[in-house]
Amino acid sequence: TSSTRPQRLLRAVQRKATKGDPQSVISAIDYFCRNSEWAMNVGDEKGPILDSVVCEVSPATALELGTYCGYSSVRIARLLPVGTKLITLEFHPDYACIARQVIQHAGLEDKIFLVEGASGDLIPKMADMFGISTFDFVFLDHWKDRYLPDLKLLEECQLLRKGSVLLADNVICPGTPDYLEYVRNSPRYESRYFQSHLEYTKVEDGLEKSVFLG
Numbered sequence: 001t002s003s004t005r006p007q008r009l010l011r012a013v014q015r016k017a018t019k020g021d022p023q024s025v026i027s028a029i030d031y032f033c034r035n036s037e038w039a040m041n042v043g044d045e046k047g048p049i050l051d052s053v054v055c056e057v058s059p060a061t062a063l064e065l066g067t068y069c070g071y072s073s074v075r076i077a078r079l080l081p082v083g084t085k086l087i088t089l090e091f092h093p094d095y096a097c098i099a100r101q102v103i104q105h106a107g108l109e110d111k112i113f114l115v116e117g118a119s120g121d122l123i124p125k126m127a128d129m130f131g132i133s134t135f136d137f138v139f140l141d142h143w144k145d146r147y148l149p150d151l152k153l154l155e156e157c158q159l160l161r162k163g164s165v166l167l168a169d170n171v172i173c174p175g176t177p178d179y180l181e182y183v184r185n186s187p188r189y190e191s192r193y194f195q196s197h198l199e200y201t202k203v204e205d206g207l208e209k210s211v212f213l214g
């Protein structure tokens, strides 16, 4: 029976990466995507930009929209200090199952809470489910037409505070025009574009970092 790409990506991690070593999991996925099959992970060029923003913010509470295979969950959580947590939302059960195993291989299951479901349904429940009031950091990497509605939902649910940082992947390719227009023109955000390339390619893409001003 044929396997799926996420299953083949997980197999590459299980074969090549050292259990409990997040960096080796990251390297194994990047190697797989460069040498075997492209996959939509933030990757090894945009990834260090994500790392630097996470380190700068040093979030006590972080949220990720769109786990996929867990590559960016591992990138983010490996940088979080003890006692902090990453909540990542994924609605595709098969992808969630793969991501849990990738996260487990990295030894980060105590720092990452993967919740299965649609972000639009789950965001309003975050405060109650996890006993948090606001998110210090949000990484948006799910369906591109969901970035703006989910940002507005985070505002409505008062899950952002003065200084909360949003980092959005793929603002050029595939592109998130309505989200970009909103964060770049709203007086409530201070936005900055980090130019880079679409993962594992020479196509232009980048990350948009937006600070909520309250």
Ligand SMILES: CCc1ncnc2c1ncn2[C@@H]1O[C@H](/C=C/CNC(=O)c2cc(-c3ccc(F)cc3)cc(O)c2O)[C@@H](O)[C@H]1O
Residues within 6 Å of the ligand: 040, 041, 042, 065, 066, 067, 068, 069, 089, 090, 091, 092, 095, 117, 118, 119, 120, 141, 142, 143, 144, 146, 169, 170, 173, 174, 198, 199
């Ligand atoms: C309902 C809300 C909601 N709630 C919870 N989980 C959700 C969700 N909406 C989506 N998900 C999950 O997130 C992941 C989807 C991510 C979507 N990402 C891209 O489409 C993308 C594409 C390219 C690219 C492809 C082809 C090219 F040619 C060029 C570029 C590059 C990239 O970096 C990309 O991120 C999957 O796991 C979904 O199950």
Ligand SMILES: [Mg+2]
Residues within 6 Å of the ligand: 040, 041, 042, 141, 169, 170
């Ligand atoms: Mg992406």
